[in-house]
Amino acid sequence: MSRLELSDLHVRYGAVAALRGVDLVVESGTILALIGPNGAGKSTTLLAMAGACEGKVSGRIVFNGNDISLHSPEKRTRAGIALVPEGRRIFTKLSVEQNLTVARAGRADRAEVEVEEIYERFPVLGDFASRQAGLLSGGQQQQLAIGRALMMRPTVLLLDEPSLGLSPKIVEEVFQTVVTLRDEGMTIVLVEQNAKRAAELADVTYVMRHGKLEGKGATAVTEELAQAFFSARGDERTSS
Amino acid sequence: MTLLQNIITGISVGGLYSLYALGIAVVYGVAGIINFAHGYFIAFAAYVLLALAGVPVLVAIVCALAAGIAIAVATERGVFRFARGADPGTLLVLAFAVALAIKSLLTLVAGSDTVSTSFGSELAKPLQIGSLSIVWIDLVTIVVAGVMLAGLALLLNRTPVGVQLRAAAEDFTMARLVGVRSNRVMMVAFAVSGLLAGAGGLLLVARSGTLTPTSGLQPVLIAFVAVVIGGLGSLPGAVAGGFLLGGTTVALQVLLPEEIRPYRDAILYTLVIVILTFRPQGLLPSANERSRV
Ligand SMILES: Nc1ncnc2c1ncn2[C@@H]1O[C@H](COP(=O)(O)OP(=O)(O)OP(=O)(O)O)[C@@H](O)[C@H]1O
Ligand SMILES: [Mg+2]
Numbered sequence: 279m280s281r282l283e284l285s286d287l288h289v290r291y292g293a294v295a296a297l298r299g300v301d302l303v304v305e306s307g308t309i310l311a312l313i314g315p316n317g318a319g320k321s322t323t324l325l326a327m328a329g330a331c332e333g334k335v336s337g338r339i340v341f342n343g344n345d346i347s348l349h350s351p352e353k354r355t356r357a358g359i360a361l362v363p364e365g366r367r368i369f370t371k372l373s374v375e376q377n378l379t380v381a382r383a384g385r386a387d388r389a390e391v392e393v394e395e396i397y398e399r400f401p402v403l404g405d406f407a408s409r410q411a412g413l414l415s416g417g418q419q420q421q422l423a424i425g426r427a428l429m430m431r432p433t434v435l436l437l438d439e440p441s442l443g444l445s446p447k448i449v450e451e452v453f454q455t456v457v458t459l460r461d462e463g464m465t466i467v468l469v470e471q472n473a474k475r476a477a478e479l480a481d482v483t484y485v486m487r488h489g490k491l492e493g494k495g496a497t498a499v500t501e502e503l504a505q506a507f508f509s510a511r512g513d514e515r516t517s518s
Numbered sequence: 519m520t521l522l523q524n525i526i527t528g529i530s531v532g533g534l535y536s537l538y539a540l541g542i543a544v545v546y547g548v549a550g551i552i553n554f555a556h557g558y559f560i561a562f563a564a565y566v567l568l569a570l571a572g573v574p575v576l577v578a579i580v581c582a583l584a585a586g587i588a589i590a591v592a593t594e595r596g597v598f599r600f601a602r603g604a605d606p607g608t609l610l611v612l613a614f615a616v617a618l619a620i621k622s623l624l625t626l627v628a629g630s631d632t633v634s635t636s637f638g639s640e641l642a643k644p645l646q647i648g649s650l651s652i653v654w655i656d657l658v659t660i661v662v663a664g665v666m667l668a669g670l671a672l673l674l675n676r677t678p679v680g681v682q683l684r685a686a687a688e689d690f691t692m693a694r695l696v697g698v699r700s701n702r703v704m705m706v707a708f709a710v711s712g713l714l715a716g717a718g719g720l721l722l723v724a725r726s727g728t729l730t731p732t733s734g735l736q737p738v739l740i741a742f743v744a745v746v747i748g749g750l751g752s753l754p755g756a757v758a759g760g761f762l763l764g765g766t767t768v769a770l771q772v773l774l775p776e777e778i779r780p781y782r783d784a785i786l787y788t789l790v791i792v793i794l795t796f797r798p799q800g801l802l803p804s805a806n807e808r809s810r811v
Pocket of ligand 2: 438
């Protein structure tokens with residue numbers, strides 16, 4: 279089981295209130311999609327869950343019944359929460375394999391997770407195991423970022439815009455991976471600009487705006503999409 | 519044969535400078551601290567060596583290296599750990615404070631006078647190979663620098679903690695997010711810099727035969743310049759910068775006419791300014807610099 283619960287979460291970056299009272303429950307074994315316009319606070323929400331938010335966080339974050347609000351990122355990682363951050367943030371100067379093995383530090387049980395498992399899921403990583411990670415293509419880097427998170431054998435996977443900058447074909451592969459992981463029992467929080475596709479995959483979808491959750495489920499998403507369409511945000515990022 | 523001799527001296531001085539530079543770079547890379555106190559780590563280790571005059575020299579050397587590690591680690595645990603994530607200005611001021619503290623300690627215990635030592639005096643003799651005459655200390659410096667650089671390369675590339683350290687140097691927060699323990703990786707970075715300071719301190723006294731509490735200042739200035747030339751935050755850059763600076767120093771010393779030689783350093787640092795005007799990011803800059811939490 280891996281239930282993650284936020285209650286009355288607030289985050290401030292100096293004068294900017296990025297989250298203004300977020301209540302959210304992520305149920306075990308489901309995909310929760312979080313969509314909304316730029317600057318809504320989606321990444322901030324994931325960073326706060328992972329313990330790596332640069333802002334001032336208040337409120338409660340409860341994981342499997344334990345209050346983890348004050349835990350360090352490395353401790354939360356070992357508890358089973360893994361973040362695939364916005365922009366991937368792979369270690370560009372390490373080899374592909376080192377990017378995976380370094381994440382062994384995040385295993386609670388210290389058991390060897392074999393990189394082979396990751397290579398089975400993402401064969402291209404196996405082909406380029408000794409290549410410097412910064413030389414990979416965008417899609418390969420995204421696979422590496424997900425593979426790196428999986429090395430920690432998380433029970434909750436937080437994905438921040440995994441489709442960003444990828445070709446439609448690769449995006450579909452990434453989404454398929456997300457569904458597969460859910461089917462294997464993982465709990466997933468998916469932040470996406472690609473709102474329509476995210477809502478299709480997800481078990482539950484929330485719309486975030488101005489640091490608050492504005493709606494839940496199909497109706498809210500439809501409204502969000504309609505608004506996106508009519509206000510023509512000119513957001514180049516939704517098209518990928 | 520003088521050309522070969524000069525090349526050997528250049529490599530030796532370059533190797534020494536790259537040890538100094540790496541000590542600064544490894545801490546800057548992981549902790550974001552421009553550690554001005556590094557020069558006093560060097561002096562501290564050297565004083566420990568001198569204090570152990572009379573004990574077997576190998577034992578004294580090991581103790582001096584351990585002292586370098588100990589003072590660096592103690593500085594991390596006792597000072598910088600409490601300022602983690604502070605802005606660079608605060609960290610720099612703290613580094614100055616640590617530098618002054620160690621300097622005062624050394625002055626208090628050992629006095630501010632120059633002390634001389636016979637450590638390494640037998641290495642001042644030349645080794646004659648045919649017409650080639652190489653000073654022993656140059657050979658020893660090259661071997662020590664080579665061993666340290668190779669050992670560090672192995673540590674960083676082949677051991678889990680080394681890979682963690684490189685990951686943390688590239689993106690500290692992300693490293694924590696994959697489970698890297700921040701305290702441990704900081705400690706390792708400081709320990710490595712302390713070991714480098716110890717080795718640098720030993721070579722320093724072996725070369726000069728004298729020591730004062732401020733003996734580490736010149737090395738640390740050299741280290742800063744080498745690190746900036748190489749590209750702040752890049753370890754290979756620090757090594758390259760060290761060798762470039764050391765090699766150029768020796769080349770100028772040899773090539774400049776006698777009457778201009780006193781201006782060697784002025785010319786050297788003019789070259790440095792020229793390099794940084796055209797490549798402000800340094801020669802081998804690190805790929806990206808992320809903020810640290
Ligand atoms: N490190 C930071 N320092 C200061 N302000 C920040 C920081 N990170 C985010 N913000 C601000 O907080 C607000 C929420 O940002 P956040 O990145 O969470 O939004 P988002 O929903 O992920 O947006 P996007 O779709 O663009 O990724 C924005 O106003 C942003 O400018
Ligand atoms: Mg975002």
